[in-house]
Amino acid sequence: MASEDCQDARIARIAAAIRAIPNFPKPGILFQDITTLLLDTRAFRDTIDLFVERYKDKDISVVAGIEARGFIFGPPVALAIGAKFVPLRKPNKLPGEVISEEYSLEYGKDKMEMHVGAVQAGERALVIDDLIATGGTLCAAISLLERVAVHVVECACVIELPELKGRERLGDKPLFVLVDAA
C-alpha cells in the first residue's frame, strides 16, 4: 500500500541516519548515536512526523521528555500536537519544587525529577526518549507521572535495543519505536 511504502521509506532513511559507535561509553557497548539523524534534515523531519501522525488524535496534553536527548525530540512533537512539554531531569537541575523518582542503574542508582504542578491529575501523557535499553529510565518516568495521577498513554522512542528487554520491563505500558537496533 502506498502509505506503507511511504512509511517504510521514511523508517529506512531514519535507520540509515543513525550512527553506531563502538566501545562507548565503555568497551563492549555499541552506542546508537542519534546526532547524525539530526544532521539529516529530511530524516529528522520524518522522525517527528511519524510521532505526530501517531499521537495527534489521541488527546494527549503532555509530552514528557527525558534529559537530555528526549529534549530534542519531545518539544517538536509537543508543539505539533498542541501539548505541553515537561522536562524530566537529573537531580538539582529544575529550580522549583520537584518530585523525585529513584531508579537503578547497572551499577548504583540515579534520580529523575519533575516540577510540582507541571502536570495535572487526569492529563494524558506521552513519554519520549531517543532510545529504550533496559527500560529503567522510562519506568521511572512512568512512575513519576502516575504518582500525580497522570495517565501515560504510551512511551515513544526512536530506537529500541531488543536484547535488553525494555519492552518487557514496561509491562502493559505500550511502547512505540521507529527502529530496532539489533
Add this chain to the structure above:
Amino acid sequence: MFAAENGLRGDPRLQAISEAIRVVPHFPKPGIMFQDITTLLLDPKAFKDTVDIFVDRYRDMGISVVAGVEARGFMFGPSIALAIGAKFVPLRKPRKLPGEVISEAYVLEYGTDCLEMHVGAVQPGERSLIIDDLVATGGTLSAAIRLLERVGAEVVECACVVGLPEAKGQRRLNGTPLYILVEPREIENCY
C-alpha cells in the same frame, strides 16, 4: 539586541512570553533570581510563539546549522531547525557526545567548564545560529561561537529567550550579533 527594539515593539506575543517565564528566587544559590523557562513550555501558545518569532527572523538568512547549548538550548533549537530546514547540532558538556569531538573551555564564576561538538557535524562556510534559553555573562555563548568558528562556520547570530542585565546593552558577543526576546520581569512577590 532585544526583539522589542528590532521590529517587535508592542508585539503582544512578547508580553505573554515574558509572563510565562517563572522567577525562582535563590536558585541555585542565595541572591540569584532564576529565570525558569519550564513554565513557558507548559503554555503551548506562548511556546509556539517563541519558536515562531525566531523562525520568522531566521528563515531567509541562509542558515544551515542551528547549534543548541545543552540542555535548555535543546528545548528550543530543534523546532527552529526543523522549521527553517537546518541541521540541529547539540553542543554538550564533556564526555556526552560519543564520537570524535572538539572542545572549548570557558570560565565560570568559580572554575571552568567545557563545551563539545562532534567533528564533522558542521562544514566550513556553513552559516549557523546558536541558541540557548538565557544569556547572562555570555561566557557559554562565547565558547559556542569559538567552537563553530574553529571549524570554519560563520555564526550569523546568537539567539536567547531571556537576557539578564549583564547582557543588556551588548548588541554583540565578540563581534557576533545577539538577539534576545525578553528581559527578566520585575516581580514583587517571591514564592
